[in-house]
Amino acid sequence: MPSTDSKDQKTSILAENYKGIISLLGEDVSREGLLDTPERVAKAMQFLTSGYTEDPQEVLRKALFKEDYKQMVIVKDIDFYSLCEHHMLPFWGKAHVAYIPNGYITGLSKIPRIVDIFSRRLQVQERLTTQIKDCLQETLNPLGVMVVIEAQHMCMQMRGVQKQNSTTTTSDFTGAFNQAKTREEFINLIK
Ligand SMILES: Nc1nc2c(ncn2[C@@H]2O[C@H](COP(=O)(O)OP(=O)(O)OP(=O)(O)O)[C@@H](O)[C@H]2O)c(=O)[nH]1
Numbered sequence: 001m002p003s004t005d006s007k008d009q010k011t012s013i014l015a016e017n018y019k020g021i022i023s024l025l026g027e028d029v030s031r032e033g034l035l036d037t038p039e040r041v042a043k044a045m046q047f048l049t050s051g052y053t054e055d056p057q058e059v060l061r062k063a064l065f066k067e068d069y070k071q072m073v074i075v076k077d078i079d080f081y082s083l084c085e086h087h088m089l090p091f092w093g094k095a096h097v098a099y100i101p102n103g104y105i106t107g108l109s110k111i112p113r114i115v116d117i118f119s120r121r122l123q124v125q126e127r128l129t130t131q132i133k134d135c136l137q138e139t140l141n142p143l144g145v146m147v148v149i150e151a152q153h154m155c156m157q158m159r160g161v162q163k164q165n166s167t168t169t170t171s172d173f174t175g176a177f178n179q180a181k182t183r184e185e186f187i188n189l190i191k
């Protein structure tokens, strides 16, 4: 099938490139332990960037339910793994997402699903935060959305500044969350 062919082709081109990279890094790519490594890395990296081929709005739209609930809905402690666009090293942590419905709710599992889609791209934490917020706002048209992300960046731990214990927190919001009291309610509930 053409789609399989092109996926296999992409994997083999990526693997060929990784072979060159591993060799340039000083390794013997013909030693036994490394024989399949270029292909494994090719597949792993395609998984870690699989968010480019998925449409997060479509995921939300598939599970929109008319409902009159007007209070805050919070899905907290959503684990995510992403890659920083500067070093292509992992950053990971937890996303907390809240929205206040305006006639429609979405399937709860769809919120972690859109976090995964935006995470599996080359990212900066700030943009990841804003993209999740925008996606919910544009698709659900709720009274407000707020997203808080707490993360650790491998590029600040394994290399560079080498700070093992620092975490970065980002947040973004719309609508009702412009009110400090609404933000406080959310922050208190995710503590
Ligand atoms: N704002 C932001 N910066 C990030 C994120 N991930 C990595 N960075 C930063 O991207 C910056 C890139 O800075 P450069 O000076 O070009 O790169 P560098 O020489 O490798 O910098 P150091 O990491 O300080 O060694 C670094 O300060 C990283 O900490 C992120 O999600 N958001």
Ligand SMILES: [Zn+2]
Binding pocket: 084, 085, 086, 087, 088, 089, 153, 155, 156
């Ligand atoms: Zn980085």
